[in-house]
Amino acid sequence: MVNRRDFLKISAAAVAGTSLSFRVGRAEAETGTSARRRNPNPGQVVTPNGFSTFGREVDGVRVFHLVAEPVMHTMTDGLDVHMWGFNGHTPGPTLEAFAGETIRIYVTNHLPAPTSIHWHGIEVPNGMDGVNGLTQPIIEPGETFWYEFELPRRGTFMYHPHSDEMTQIGMGMMGAIVVHPRQPEDIDRDFVIILSEFAVRSGRSRPDTTEMVDFNTLTMNSKVFPGTDPLVVQRDDQVRIRLINVSQMSHHPIHLHGHAFHITATEGGPIPEGAQWPETTVLVPTGAVREITFIADNPGDWAFHCHMLHHIMNQMGHPDPPTVGVDASAVNEVVQPLIPEFMHMGEAGMAGALHNGHHDHAAMPMPRNSVAMQTTPGPFGPIEMGGMFTIVKVRDQVIDDEDPGWYEHPDDTVARAATDQQLERDGIEVPEPPEEVDEPEPHRHDPQDQHDH
Amino acid sequence: MPSSARLLPPKDLWKPPAVLAVVLLTAACTSQAAVHHDRGLDPYLQGTAEIEEAQTVWLDDDERRAQVDDLLAEPLGMDQALQVALLNNAGLQADLAGIDIRQGILRQDATLANPELHSEFYVIGPDSWDLYRVEASVEFDLTDLLARASRLRAASDGIEASRAQAAGRILDFTDEVRRAWIDYVAARQSLEHQQQIQQASEAAAETARIYHESGNLADDELYQILAFSAEARQALFHAEDTAEDRRNALALLLSLPVDGNWSAPAQLAQPPEDLPPIQQLEEQAVEHSPRLEQLELEGQRQQALVTSSRWQGLVPALRLGVIADWRAGELEMGPTVGMAIPLFDRQRYERDAIRARQVQLDFQRDHHVHRVRTSSARVTRRLRQSHRLATHYSEEILPLRERVVEEMLRQYNAMTIGIFELLDARRTHLEARSDYVDALRDFWIARAEYEHLLAGGTLDDGPGVGDAAH
Ligand SMILES: [Cu+2]
Numbered sequence: 001m002v003n004r005r006d007f008l009k010i011s012a013a014a015v016a017g018t019s020l021s022f023r024v025g026r027a028e029a030e031t032g033t034s035a036r037r038r039n040p041n042p043g044q045v046v047t048p049n050g051f052s053t054f055g056r057e058v059d060g061v062r063v064f065h066l067v068a069e070p071v072m073h074t075m076t077d078g079l080d081v082h083m084w085g086f087n088g089h090t091p092g093p094t095l096e097a098f099a100g101e102t103i104r105i106y107v108t109n110h111l112p113a114p115t116s117i118h119w120h121g122i123e124v125p126n127g128m129d130g131v132n133g134l135t136q137p138i139i140e141p142g143e144t145f146w147y148e149f150e151l152p153r154r155g156t157f158m159y160h161p162h163s164d165e166m167t168q169i170g171m172g173m174m175g176a177i178v179v180h181p182r183q184p185e186d187i188d189r190d191f192v193i194i195l196s197e198f199a200v201r202s203g204r205s206r207p208d209t210t211e212m213v214d215f216n217t218l219t220m221n222s223k224v225f226p227g228t229d230p231l232v233v234q235r236d237d238q239v240r241i242r243l244i245n246v247s248q249m250s251h252h253p254i255h256l257h258g259h260a261f262h263i264t265a266t267e268g269g270p271i272p273e274g275a276q277w278p279e280t281t282v283l284v285p286t287g288a289v290r291e292i293t294f295i296a297d298n299p300g301d302w303a304f305h306c307h308m309l310h311h312i313m314n315q316m317g318h319p320d321p322p323t324v325g326v327d328a329s330a331v332n333e334v335v336q337p338l339i340p341e342f343m344h345m346g347e348a349g350m351a352g353a354l355h356n357g358h359h360d361h362a363a364m365p366m367p368r369n370s371v372a373m374q375t376t377p378g379p380f381g382p383i384e385m386g387g388m389f390t391i392v393k394v395r396d397q398v399i400d401d402e403d404p405g406w407y408e409h410p411d412d413t414v415a416r417a418a419t420d421q422q423l424e425r426d427g428i429e430v431p432e433p434p435e436e437v438d439e440p441e442p443h444r445h446d447p448q449d450q451h452d453h
Numbered sequence: 454m455p456s457s458a459r460l461l462p463p464k465d466l467w468k469p470p471a472v473l474a475v476v477l478l479t480a481a482c483t484s485q486a487a488v489h490h491d492r493g494l495d496p497y498l499q500g501t502a503e504i505e506e507a508q509t510v511w512l513d514d515d516e517r518r519a520q521v522d523d524l525l526a527e528p529l530g531m532d533q534a535l536q537v538a539l540l541n542n543a544g545l546q547a548d549l550a551g552i553d554i555r556q557g558i559l560r561q562d563a564t565l566a567n568p569e570l571h572s573e574f575y576v577i578g579p580d581s582w583d584l585y586r587v588e589a590s591v592e593f594d595l596t597d598l599l600a601r602a603s604r605l606r607a608a609s610d611g612i613e614a615s616r617a618q619a620a621g622r623i624l625d626f627t628d629e630v631r632r633a634w635i636d637y638v639a640a641r642q643s644l645e646h647q648q649q650i651q652q653a654s655e656a657a658a659e660t661a662r663i664y665h666e667s668g669n670l671a672d673d674e675l676y677q678i679l680a681f682s683a684e685a686r687q688a689l690f691h692a693e694d695t696a697e698d699r700r701n702a703l704a705l706l707l708s709l710p711v712d713g714n715w716s717a718p719a720q721l722a723q724p725p726e727d728l729p730p731i732q733q734l735e736e737q738a739v740e741h742s743p744r745l746e747q748l749e750l751e752g753q754r755q756q757a758l759v760t761s762s763r764w765q766g767l768v769p770a771l772r773l774g775v776i777a778d779w780r781a782g783e784l785e786m787g788p789t790v791g792m793a794i795p796l797f798d799r800q801r802y803e804r805d806a807i808r809a810r811q812v813q814l815d816f817q818r819d820h821h822v823h824r825v826r827t828s829s830a831r832v833t834r835r836l837r838q839s840h841r842l843a844t845h846y847s848e849e850i851l852p853l854r855e856r857v858v859e860e861m862l863r864q865y866n867a868m869t870i871g872i873f874e875l876l877d878a879r880r881t882h883l884e885a886r887s888d889y890v891d892a893l894r895d896f897w898i899a900r901a902e903y904e905h906l907l908a909g910g911t912l913d914d915g916p917g918v919g920d921a922a923h
Contacts, residue, residue, distance in 0.1 A: 202869045203860075317869025321674065325667045331872070334659045338652065338879050339858065345868055364866050365859075372867035 045096060045178045045190045045242070048229040048390070049221040052094035052178070052192070055103070061148070062103045064095050066117070068161075068173065069110035075217065076227025076314075076386075079371045081198075082206045083172035083222070084111060090222040091194050092159070092175030097151055099179050104148040107139060111168075114138040117147065118162035119177065121267035121289065124149040132163035154181040156192065156242040156289045157267055166248070170198065170209035172222055174246045187293070188237035193220045195254070195284060195306070195388060197247040202315045203367030215248060218311040218387035225312070225389035226376040231304065233296045234398040240264070240293045241304075245284040252311065252388060254290075255281040258302040259392075261294035281307055296394045301407040306388035313350070314386030315372035324349050341365070350384065379406040380414075525709075528716045531634050534707060538630040541708040545626050552619045556612050563608035565601060568593045569772070585780075590789050592774030600764035607757035614750035621743035624910045626706075631901040633703040634717065639894035640692070640699040642720045646887035647692035651685055653880040658682035660872060678873070721893045724843045728836060734906055735829035741909030742825060748818045755811045759804060766800025821911070828912040832902045839896040846889040854882040 045052050055064040071085040086092025097103050107117050116139055118130035128149045129135045139145045157177040161168035176192045196219045199211035207217075220228050233239050243254055262276040267289035284290045310316045323346035331344045343364065350373065366372070375382030395404050423430065521540050524533045539545065572589040661678040664670040670678075704711045739745065772791035777784065861878040864870045902912060 202864060202867045315867070315869070317864075317867060319865070319868050319871040321664055321669045321871055321873075323669070323868075323872075326669055327663055327667065330663050331660055334656045334663070335872070335876065338656050339862060339875070341862060342875075343866075344872075345866060350868060365863050366867055367860065367863040367869075370863075370867055372869055 045094060045192050046231075047091075047094040047176065047192050047221060048231060049223045049227070050089060050091055050094065052096055054096045058104075060102070062097050062101050063106070064093075064103065065106045065108070066092060066159075066175075067108045067110055068115055068117075070112075071172070073172065073222060074227065075200075075219065075222065075224045076371055078369070078374065079200070079217075079224070079227075079314075080205055080369060081200055084168060085172050085222075086175055090172035090174070091196075092173070094176040094178055094192050095159070096178045096180065099151055099154045099181055102148065102150045104146060106144055106146050108144040109139045109141050111141060113167070114140050114163060115161045115168060115173075116145075116163045117159050119147070119149070119157065119159055120287070121155065121157035122149070122177065122179075123152050130162050138163060151179045153269065154179050155265065155267060155269060156244065156291055158194070158244045158246060158289070160246055166212075167209040169196075169246060170207055170211070170248060172196075172198070172207070176242070176244055178242065186238055187240045189231070189233045189239045189296075190242070191231055191240070192242040192244065193390075194222075195220060195243060195245045195247055195252050196222065197250055197311075200315065202317060202370040202372040205369050211248075213249060215250065216313075216315045216317065218250075218252075218306065220388055220390055224314050224371065225305075225386050226383070228390035230301075230391040230393045230403055232393045232395070232398055232401055232403060235296060235299055235394055235396050237296045237394075238293065239296050239392075240291060243282065243284045243290045243292065245286045245288055247286045249286065250308065250311070251283055251285045252306040253281050253283045253308065254305065254388075255307045256292075256294070256302065256304050256392065258298045258300055258394075259294045259296065261292040263290055264293050265289075265291040296392070299394045299396060299407070300409075302392040302394065303385075304390050304392045305385065311388045312385045314374060315370060316387075317372060319346065323347055525713075525715045528718050529634070529707075530718065531631060534634045534703070534717070535627060535630050537707045537709070538626070539623070542626070542706060543708055545623070548622050548626075549619055552615050555615045559608045559611040559615075563601075563604045566594050566597045569774075587779040588776065589779075590774045590776035592772040592789060592791060595771040595773050596764060596768050599768065600761045603757045603760035603764065607754045607761060610750050610754035610757060614747045614754060617743045617747035617750060621747065621909075624743060624905065624908055625913070627908075628901065628905040628910055630703075630706050631904070632898060633699070633706050635721065635894060635897045635901060637696075637699040637703045638717050638719075638721050639890055639897075640696040641717065642890045642893075643887055644689075644692040644696040645719065646883060646890060647689045650880060650883045650887060651689045653876060653883055654682040654685035657873060657876045657880070660876065664872075721890070721897055723847060724840055724893065724896045728840055729900070729903060731833050731836065731903070734833060734903065735826055738825045738829050738906040738909060738911070739822060741907070742821070742911075743909050744821050744911075745818060745825075745909075748814050748821065752811060752814050752818075755807050755814065758807050762800040762804045762807065766798045766804065767795070824911050825906070828902075828906055831912060832899060832906050835895075835899040836903055839892065839899045843889070843892040843896040846885070846892050850885050851882075851889060854885045858882050 053064070055062050057063070066086045067088075068084065068086055069088070071083050071088055071090055073081050073083045073085065073090050075081055083090050095103070095105070105117075107115075109115050114132075116130045116132040116136055119128070124147075127135055128147050130147065132138050136145075157179065158174060159177055160174045174194055174196060176194055178190075178192060197215035198217040198219065199208040199215050200206070200217045201208065202216075217224060223229075231239075231241070243252075245252055257280075260278040260280050261282070262278060263282055264271055264276060279292075282290045282292055305312050323344070326344065326347045328344035328347040332342065335342045335344075366374075371386065374386070375384050376386075377383075393404055393407070395407075398404065418428070422428075517540055521537055524537050527533070529537065569592045570589065571592065572587070575586040575588070658679050661670055661675050665672075665675040701711050703717075704713070707715075709715055770791075770793040772789075774789040774791070775786065776789045777786050779785075858875075858878045861870060861875050865872065865875045905911075
């Protein structure tokens with residue numbers, strides 16, 4: 001995974017861009033305080049693939065500095081994208097504070113376009129709400145604005161531009177705000193994940209910000225799997241994941257394997273315990289926050305992903321016409337004289353293509369800067385998933401929050417081919433496979449017949 | 454203007470219609486022209502092109518046939534096609550035989566009248582057989598003799614002019630053969646590309662059937678693709694017809710059977726990187742023009758005819774002779790003089806006609822010089838333009854279209870585009886290659902026009918006036 005390298009990148013970007021007085025987040029990145037830390041100080045939240053900061057206190061006010069600027073962002077190895085972000089990164093730093101505090105946020109605009117920042121979900125004075133034209137003048141390129149307000153309550157919130165939203169959010173401008181309660185909580189591991197979506201055509205390196213419906217790059221903290229860092233937790237940890245959806249149009253049903261969880265809060269506030277019920281999938285509407293908590297009592301590598309199926313494909317395209325069920329060898333025979341390197345794709349679905357050496361780029365050339373139809377090597381073969389997909393790694397012992405690698409399964413706990421003895425023992429009769437997959441001849445109107453009439 | 458070096462002395466010795474081939478190498482394309490019968494043309498032919506090396510080869514009919522067969526054994530390049538045409542084309546030989554006819558007539562005009570013999574026999578008395586008298590005289594037309602020199606000169610100029618005309622005819626013929634050859638090869642190449650385009654369309658149709666059978670295409674989608682494929686076949690029909698037609702045209706020029714066992718290369722060569730030198734095209738075209746040479750010689754001939762006509766018209770017909778009178782054993786001899794009384798100038802209208810012809814020749818020369826200049830300008834433009842276009846195709850369009858297919862294949866592999874988009878990209882690439890053949894053909898035609906001009910020819914698409922032969 002790419003976590004460490006990204007860290008270096010963040011630091012480099014922050015240092016390179018810093019002629020300003022100070023930047024919250026930069027220090028965090030450099031000192032690595034955003035690395036996963038078990039049982040953090042009250043409320044320390046982990047932003048996988050990103051970083052979190054408490055800023056610094058000046059005369060009792062918590063001060064942050066956000067620099068809006070273009071960034072070159074790696075969504076996963078093989079997909080570099082020109083994006084816009086904050087402090088050299090997308091998403092911007094997770095701003096942490098405590099309920100009742102006053103925060104002051106400086107926003108410097110180093111974008112080529114004017115902007116404004118909205119503090120989504122927080123009950124701010126109207127003039128601090130950041131809606132361009134409605135509640136404030138625009139922040140011109142080169143200008144630095146300040147926002148100051150009190151944080152009335154705990155919760156998970158977000159910040160994003162409220163100016164040319166399609167472009168600026170569509171380019172990656174977003175961040176999380178985590179307001180902790182004054183009293184320590186009974187939480188061992190606290191994660192924040194921003195769900196988002198982009199339109200990056202395979203082979204391009206810039207999102208199409210005029211796209212309205214067709215988003216093919218679905219991200220968690222602006223990363224697609226396998227670029228997403230795993231959430232590493234220790235067995236029996238009380239885990240909270242704060243899911244924020246800043247997508248242009250999609251709601252994401254996020255599903256956790258191997259555990260049930262409760263939805264404990266939205267951006268509007270905590271849900272009373274009596275109103276919570278267990279779930280394994282939480283629908284996070286766009287513009288909304290869902291906090292889920294669970295006890296990680298089931299060791300293993302657990303998929304944690306959006307259940308909209310094309311949201312777990314990288315740069316999903318839609319070849320037209322569809323390819324499943326087509327006689328590939330017949331098509332190859334027809335097309336190869338014309339295009340010698342041609343191999344028919346997807347006749348058995350995308351997995352078929354993926355497992356048939358498709359990820360071998362030498363044999364099957366792919367567009368430059370594209371992760372479409374790529375797989376990730378897993379412990380049992382290629383993993384076909386991409387996009388809004390990550391792994392919750394539950395281990396008996398976690399050392400320094402390091403990625404522990406693939407789960408080592410106890411003996412006889414992995415599904416595999418059934419033996420004859422097993423089948424016989426349980427009275428399972430496997431029908432003979434058909435010689436040829438010979439579908440019953442459908443009643444068909446053959447276009448060639450028409451000429452004979 | 455024709456250079457003085459090309460005003461050759463009359464050929465006193467007229468070769469009989471021997472079997473002679475003149476092989477000439479043009480500098481520009483080193484094409485060899487072989488002419489079956491020599492008509493004293495080689496000096497002109499040598500002058501008609503940038504000759505670096507010329508040789509004359511004597512061939513008899515069998516050798517000629519053998520040489521044609523040799524040439525036909527391999528696919529005919531442009532130069533080989535030219536040789537076959539010059540050796541084989543009966544029409545050209547007929548045209549050249551026409552020159553023999555004209556030359557015969559001109560020679561006939563130049564022959565001297567024979568001396569006239571008059572004789573009279575008298576018997577003086579009915580009873581006396583020994584009284585008889587024989588009177589004989591031989592007379593010679595002195596005026597004819599005096600006009601003889603200018604008539605000879607007129608005939609010789611006329612013969613030279615007809616040779617220049619023949620050289621021009623060969624030049625035009627050469628140009629015709631080159632064009633026909635280029636058209637044929639281009640048509641064959643286009644046909645091959647159309648076949649590939651057709652193959653691409655059919656692959657799409659076949660793929661559509663497979664997809665349709667799998668339930669992955671609706672009827673309307675299938676029929677769209679089938680209809681498109683069927684439409685594409687029209688272009689193939691057209692290309693087949695064109696290729697056949699161009700083969701017919703070339704076969705006619707080479708006097709070969711259309712369905713004979715002869716062939717041409719499968720494709721036209723790439724255009725050379727640089728254009729041939731075009732700075733002196735006009736100058737060369739004027740200098741080498743057999744047409745201008747012919748007009749020049751015609752002018753000289755008319756001058757000689759005027760002189761001759763003057764002798765005959767103004768100098769009274771003067772006959773000198775000897776008379777012998779033999780009477781009763783006695784011989785008396787003395788001179789005779791006969792003379793027409795020059796009351797009327799009987800050649801006057803002939804001279805008017807000759808002068809009119811001279812005026813006509815002047816106009817024709819001016820007209821032709823203008824035509825050469827215009828042709829040079831047009832050929833220069835066509836050469837530049839077609840070279841630019843052909844190079845643009847080979848260096849820009851085709852590599853890009855190829856690249857499009859490559860990249861589309863990558864997107865297809867990434868499953869972001871469908872198979873028909875990929876096949877479309879290949880078909881568009883093949884169509885561009887077919888368009889390239891058109892550009893290539895235009896270039897080689899322009900190049901042939903350039904050769905033609907260098908050798909003294911003109912474009913034949915000028916205004917159709919001023920060429921009326923005398
Ligand atoms: Cu989703």
